[in-house]
Amino acid sequence: MIGAASIGALRAVELAPFGMLGVGRVHAAYARGEITGDDEVAVGQAPDGDYEALTWPLVNLRHVLELAREAGVLDGEWMGGLLTALRAVYYPQRTWSAVRAVCRRHGQDGFVRWLDGQRERDRYFGDVKRADALEAVRVAATGGGTGAPGFAGQVPVWRTPYFLRWSNAALRTVVRGLTLSTEDRVLYQQLFDPEFPGRWADFLAHCSLHPTDGGPGVPLGRRLAEAGATGMAAHQVFHPRLDLRDEETVARLLAGESGQDRAAVARYADAHAWARRSRPGFTVGAVREDLACHLLLHQWRVSPERLDVTASARGLVSGARAVDALRRFVPGLLEDVAAGTAGRRVEVSCAGG
Incomplete structure (x- = not known):
């Protein structure tokens, strides 16, 4: 069983002793304890059944902010402040318009322009969840994983x-x-x-x-x-x-x-x-x-x-x-x-x- 990208990544960390395999950046962040809550990956979706994400999860925002820091658009101090402000927005309301508004309110118009440009060139820019999901499909299709790290095939007694x-x-x-x-x-x-x-x-x-x-x-x-x-x-x-x-x-x-x-x-x-x-x-x-x-x-x-x-x-x-x-x-x-x-x-x- 493979877990990646979202709640599956969190479950893969919890069930690693039972052989569940975690894949991708989101799983690694949960495994290292850098993130802990399910609010990190929660998104609002379109109500018409096509499952399109309408909001930005915190894991994607973290990644985008880190990319902006590496590109010299943001410094470390502003990164922390913006992330705290964006976290305060309830996840079903964290749309791209809301992200823009929060960033501009904190004087980061340059970051907004930079991110707009990146998104124009690549609509999936900074989408860690999508990249992890695709990686999980690749691993499943190629058989590139047999269990969690350290799993020796001896499943503990599990009778919850x-x-x-x-x-x-x-x-x-x-x-x-x-x-x-x-x-x-x-x-x-x-x-x-x-x-x-x-x-x-x-x-x-x-x-x-x-x-x-x-x-x-x-x-x-x-x-x-x-x-x-x-x-x-x-x-x-x-x-x-x-x-x-x-x-x-x-x-x-x-x-x-x-x-x-x-x-x-x-x-x-x-x-x-x-x-x-x-x-x-x-x-x-x-x-x-x-x-x-x-x-x-x-x-x-x-x-x-x-x-x-x-x-x-x-x-x-x-x-x-x-x-x-x-x-x-x-x-x-x-x-x-x-x-x-x-x-x-x-x-x-x-x-x-």
Whole structure:
């Protein structure tokens, strides 16, 4: 993966330990710490979709000022003052007209005339971002880079919540001709399998004996005692983030899955896709929270006061997260209820919903 010219250059510096390759002047400036913020590369663009930059980013202005100093048009003292003044202009308003106005206000008419002349001869004069982007394309096309400096091919363990959320959402499996989201299959079990709390308790015990961080395995009771939580249920104390790339994790959580369950997951995915096609702007977040909560309470046959503890026992941490998880299934669930075809685990009523 190559990063250059803009936010990609900044990301290449941040992800260098993981092998991302940075290219160009902007990346080098970030790597040396000469610049740090994303405001250095931000530009305003044309609203009609052609992505033409309408404003000057600070990295280009820095470069132009340096070229003017080398040409004897500016001295070092004026360079710093002009850069500070130009930085104070909000980036969507930093047009060429605004740059001219700031420079003239600081008595640098000569610099403006010089820059006008350079731009007449070359419309891309001083455009470091464009030069870096072209260099990145060249490197990608010629294979002129295999990783960041010092990268030896040994990728560190990287399991941030954001990465796990992305990787879990991307996983798909084909089971007996059905292409299903692994995440949806697990969530379906958490939400609809009446036996899942016992399965989650067994999973927590397994995690305690076989931690993924390489630490020593410890019986769950001892781990609870070490956490000062003797007498508490493990699900109230430990909330491991699921990595659905791990086959054993998936196998344990889906141990009670039936063919009927998989068919329901596929049907609900189709209903969700249809809702998005037929209702422009539809998202999971558009599903009413009160409706999802009503359906979940009826499915679990619990009072609102028991929602949090029931959700926790199913590995969903809290009632709010469980309600949010159910939202993706609501379009299909309502279709099943309306048709009177809800499966053996989906026993809901829409009365009052």
